[in-house]
Amino acid sequence: MAENTITMIITRQDSPESSPYEETFKIPYRENMNVISALMEIRRNPVNANGENTTPVYWEMNCLEEVCGACSMIINGQARQSCATLVDKLEQPIRLEPMSTFPVMRDLSVDRSRMFDSLKKVKAWIPIDGTHDLGPGPRMPEKKRQWAYELSKCMTCGVCLEACPNVNSNSDFIGPAALSQVRLFNAHPTGEMNKGERLEALMEDGGIHGCGNSQNCVQVCPKGIPLTTSIAAMNRDTNIQAFKNFFGSDHVY
Amino acid sequence: MAENRDFFYRRLHSLLGVIPIGIFLIQHLLVNHFAVYGRESFEQAAGFIHGLPFRIVLEFVVIYIPILFHAILGVYIVFTVKYNNKRYSFFRNLMFTFQRISGIITLIFITWHVWETRIAIGLGSAELNYSLMENILTQPFMFWFYIVGVVSTTFHFANGLWSFLVTWGFTITPRSQRVATYATLIVFLVVTYIGIRAIIAFAYGA
Known part of the structure; x- marks a missing residue:
């Protein structure tokens, strides 16, 4: 028994x-x-x-x-x-x-509201609504689509935030999930048009610099999302964006 | 305007750890290594550094201000973490915690070390020569304090170099990050050897 x-x-x-x-x-x-x-x-x-x-x-x-x-x-x-x-x-x-x-x-x-608020903060969407038909969007290379698809598996479950030592009541760090979503939407050929806005959101207080590279997130993600690859890629992109913003560039948008 | 400066401060923190602090660390340990070649050799090398033009300015710009900034923000970073190594016992998480522990040990060590050498020399209560270090390092407690301090510093530098490569977006793929782990391990071993060898030379003679 x-x-x-x-x-x-x-x-x-x-x-x-x-x-x-x-x-x-x-x-x-x-x-x-x-x-x-x-x-x-x-x-x-x-x-x-x-x-x-x-x-x-x-x-x-x-x-x-x-x-x-x-x-x-x-x-x-x-x-x-x-x-x-x-x-x-x-x-x-x-x-x-x-x-x-x-x-x-x-x-x-x-209550996982903070995760959904983070997605709003980093504009994790592609703005296509308007008053007239914008026509078909640009095409996306197949290879890029394949890795971007992996990022799109994120279900905002919160496991990565739970494992992250830098996400806690003493810190305002946004956590790994939202950082990876910026990479996903910036990878999209139409989403890329608002790339700078998303990167600038990551450079605000509580943004990407809160990452301390403990890399627990990538180990625990139930969907196997390469979160630390996304974070490092966004590190590179936010740095480039910061230089463009400061020194000036025609390619800053 | 004071809002959203964290990104800049944290990037500056990462940069300063390598340039100039990391470069100064290597330079400092290399000059100390002259102790291995004998008393005169060390005093000549240290004398050369001591006699550099605009030395006070160089010390402030290359050493004191960057280390002070790195240390103050570093202590803040150490205390905003909820450590979870027991539950998540991954290698990188362990390095994450070691980085913070070694940072605190290094801060204590450097404070004592600067007090005992540079400030003592500045106040005129000590003289810059081989005997100064010899007298400190022939005491068993200080010998081990310096060993722990130097290993902690070189670890903090080497592991910090790994984080620097991620923070600045050089190593993005898991493969490049893994290779960087091995590369920084070699950096750690080499720099530690240079540092420890000099301590042994001071304590037991070359």
């Missing part, structure tokens, strides 16, 4: 202001469970390991196929998506905690 239950120790928190506490759950084992299906089991029957009734554990989820980033949490000490983490591959007891870089809303759910 003992083999047929899963033990989960979950760090819970009732509201953004209240203090966190741990609660243990025993969940009946089924084959091919992921962390989310185990959490769903708690939701179905919210009774903790002591047999007491409790509130169901709250978490966020959306796509269930590791493309939305909403279900990120710390599982056995490692930040990852709970949908793509299989129970069979985890050591027991399974410890679940909310990510520590973001404000906790409730239980395992965190």
